[in-house]
Amino acid sequence: MELGLVGLGKMGGNMRERIRGAGLTVVGFDHNQAISDATDLADMVAKLTATDQPKIVWVMVPVQAIDPVLTELAELLSEGDIVIDGGNSRWTDDIRRAELLSHKGIEFVDCGVSGGVWGLENGYALMCGGDDDTVGTLMPIFTALKPEGEFGFVHAGKVGAGHFAKMVHNGIEYAIMQAYAEGFELLEAAEIVQNVPDTFDSWREGTVIRSWLLDLMVNALKDDTHLDKIRGYADDSGEGRWTVEAAIDHAVPVPAIAASLFARFSSRQEDSPAMKAIAAMRNQFGGHAVKGAEDPSYATPPIKH
Template identity: 65%
Template sequence: MQIGMVGLGRMGGNMAERLRRGGHEVVGYDRDPAISDVTSLKDLVERLQAPRAIWVMVPAGKPTQATVDELGQLLSEGDTVVDGGNSHYVDDQKHAAELAQKGIRFVDCGVSGGVWGLENGYALMCGGDRDDVERLMPIFQTLKPEGEDGFVHAGDVGAGHFAKMVHNGIEYGMMQAFAEGWELLEASDVVKDVRGSFKSWRTGTVIRSWLLDLMVRAMDDDEHLDQLRGYAQDSGEGRWTVQAAVDHAVPLPVITAALYARFASRQDDSPAMKVVAALRNQFGGHAITSTEGSTGKGADSPGADVTPPRESDR
């Protein structure tokens, strides 16, 4: 099958290569002329035979919107745009409605697989009209891992990215659980082989998983993770998952806590804990630590000009 690929970065480039290995004709466009097959989106469209299929693999938000807008001006009735990036599902519905006015079809596809997808395949979660998805099945079958699983037509437009969003939210929670378990093991006086403990869990336990395999791999390279700083960004999908939970009144305590833990990791000092320290000092006379690192007097220390709190206020 012939397909255009817009965005040839780490994911898009490897996906294009996997498709070529599977016998498909891929015409790729990227802003970097060194890796692009054509010089513009217009050239890309002209290289493809109608009805065209173009897979968009660019960052979510404005880059995706700009690409969809331009393709909407270049494509013809019956052509199909696939958004395989990490777009918000509500944006999919907007893009589908805009393109539908010109008779252009739209499919959203959440993609998971990262840098390992070229060899192992990509898990695909699609949303859109059944006929549009069926037309693209040769592409999906080549990109997905071998075997029965790894692909789902999750529902209407937006369903693919909604499923991928929840997948990433679950991933946040799982990673946070591994992280907290690792920290507790490292803090223990009795456990001498933390890496070995994690490695032993890879077989026969209920928490064996690819994430656990990757955790062991990371410790193989840096046993105590001494070379890393505890600073973690978030891709945005964790935030969307929590917001969707609010919109649907669904409690997500684990995923929400994992997202907030990432926020905390990016603070050199916690503004909120300054308030907690100040209040503990005020009502309980507890010692405080200054910005210079010295420990100050509590509110009930000698010389403190404050009425000692009652026991019921502590």
């Protein structure tokens, strides 16, 4: 079996290697010609020469580049060929893109991919949406990418279901990360706890909060015990926002996920205007001193080390 793979960055490059390791043929294209197997998309498609299968192209590019890539592929592929979008697309865009490609008889499958830079070694969790027959055709590729064993792959439903499932997955990820982060801050602030890294490490076996994210937190603390070397800024790539928006649309309460998203927004503020307003109101009704930058006591008390 062979496929084209568009986008050979941190995820795509490792996916190419893992698929090849399973014995499948991958023709990769990237604008960085040093890592590309083709000069452009047309050259990539031309190198897919198998006659016993449709041409299959997996797209792993940033969300802003997906539509231009799909528009070009629509002119290069033929009826019965298949496009997989493995990026972090919004599920509503999948439906629009599937309709665009269907005018030329090209099948579309959306696939949420989780695993990050560890996927090459451990395998990728895959959540896909699409027609049953099309997903069935792609199973050798999904099997090559997913972890060994029973778990790690789901055909979640029709087109859009894969990215919807991945969106919710990432919203849950936000909340779990926030809980670990708040626990870290509290442990660091408490004088009675003198070994925070080993405390986290002790939770990795036999506890109900053990997880791969906890393992990664422990790795980070081993490298930087008090996280002094890292800035307290956390971006969001969109899925957390989309999860909260979907929850509003479906009238489903997601307070933990919503709070974790807003916490990331707080991380971007050097000096919160909202907290300034709270300090001002406390001063008005309670006579509390309003501390300013010129006041030596304005600085946040240091976390213990």
